[in-house]
Amino acid sequence: xxxxxxxxxxxxxxxxxxxxxxxxxxxxxxxxxxxxxxxxxxxxxxxxxxxxxxxxxxxxxxxxxxxxxxxxxxxxxxxxxxxxxxxxxxxxxxxxxxxxxxxxxxxxxxxxxxxxxxxxxxxxxxxxxxxxxxxxxxxxxxxxxxxxxxxxxxxxxxxxxxxxxxxxxxxxxxxxxxxxxxxxxxxxxxxxxxxxxxxxxxxxxxxxxxxxxxxxxxxxxxxxxxxxxxxxxxxxxxxxxxxxxxxxxxxxxxxxxxxxxxxxxxxx
Numbered sequence: 114x115x116x117x118x119x120x121x122x123x124x125x126x127x128x129x130x131x132x133x134x135x136x137x138x139x140x141x142x143x144x145x146x147x148x149x150x151x152x153x154x155x156x157x158x159x160x161x162x163x164x165x166x167x168x169x170x171x172x173x174x175x176x177x178x179x180x181x182x183x184x185x186x187x188x189x190x191x192x193x194x195x196x197x198x199x200x201x202x203x204x205x206x207x208x209x210x211x212x213x214x215x216x217x218x219x220x221x222x223x224x225x226x227x228x229x230x231x232x233x234x235x236x237x238x239x240x241x242x243x244x245x246x247x248x249x250x251x252x253x254x255x256x257x258x259x260x261x262x263x264x265x266x267x268x269x270x271x272x273x274x275x276x277x278x279x280x281x282x283x284x285x286x287x288x289x290x291x292x293x294x295x296x297x298x299x300x301x302x303x304x305x306x307x308x309x310x311x312x313x314x315x316x317x318x319x320x321x322x323x324x325x326x327x328x329x330x331x332x333x334x335x336x337x338x339x340x341x342x343x344x345x346x347x348x349x350x351x352x353x354x355x356x357x358x359x360x361x362x363x364x365x366x367x368x369x370x371x372x373x374x375x376x377x378x379x380x381x
Contacts, residue, residue: 142290144283145305145329147271153308153322156215156244172206173213173246179203185219194332194345195219198239201352205243211359215325216242222340225333231299233333237340241351243282244325248311250278251323260319275306279324282358286326289357293350299333299343302350 157169170178180199181187189195198217205212222235244251253259259273275283283304290302305327314321328351332343 142287142294142302142304144287145303145327147324148305148307148327149266153310154325155310155312156248156325157312169215172202172215176203176206179206183217183219185217189219189221189341192341192345194341194348197345197348197352198241201348201355202241204352205241205355210355211246211362212243212355213246214241214243216240222334222337231333233299233339234335235337235340236331236333237344238329238331239344239347240327240329242307242325242327243355244309244311244323245278245282248313248323249315251276251309251311251325252314252321253323256322257319259322271306272308273322275324279306279326282326285358285361286328286354289354290350293353294347297343297346299339300346300350301331302347303329303331305329 157171170182172179179202180190183199183202186195186198190199198219202214202217204210205214218238218240220238222237225231225234225236227236253273253276255273262272283306286304290304294300294302306324307327309323309325310318311321311323314323330344330347330351332340332345332347334340334343
């Protein structure tokens with residue numbers, strides 16, 4: 114039986130031990146929790162409430178826009194890691210993928226304000242938000258009840274339960290990324306569950322709540338080139354993650370065993 118994700122979050126945080134926070138990068142893959150900051154997003158969305166120039170792009174039906182229209186990434190297109198990120202999005206949103214993305218972001222190298230996490234001088238940050246292309250698989254079984262339920266501010270506790278498929282995506286992502294990135298202390302990926310109202314799901318308005326998964330990634334370095342090299346390692350890990358997940362689905366080997374809450378459950 115799958116361990117309830119609420120309990121899993123509390124126990125995972127406890128397993129990190131004193132002095133290590135689940136809600137900050139820890140030089141390994143980690144689970145951030147449930148996003149509580151910006152309310153429920155919509156898919157498809159229209160434009161950002163904080164910046165109306167930031168508009169939704171339907172990349173699934175406009176893959177050709179990826180290399181020219183992502184304003185955060187275009188100024189850095191000369192870096193190999195950014196080209197790798199474009200390739201990742203082209204595959205996620207391409208015809209052979211089970212996944213889809215609907216948002217991404219990038220912040221270029223800046224002064225590292227958390228030298229306790231990594232002593233290198235600079236850090237860059239990126240994000241990609243992913244969900245299962247069959248939007249019905251992302252919808253929570255508690256969607257209707259959630260509309261009349263008071264929310265909470267604790268990012269460890271969901272306002273409504275993730276779907277079985279979203280929980281599988283989250284768990285396997287953490288397991289696989291932990292294995293892929295465990296040997297690098299200048300790369301980190303954090304996973305956050307973001308509430309979404311899927312406009313294309315079946316039923317009435319109250320039946321369309323679910324989650325998507327936000328993959329936040331950091332790369333550190335003592336030079337701009339080193340930072341982008343480590344961002345490239347994070348992007349490569351994400352590409353391998355989604356390819357692995359799709360292969361598991363195609364082979365009928367979708368794994369649903371719970372984590373043991375150590376954040377290092379896979380054997381080398």
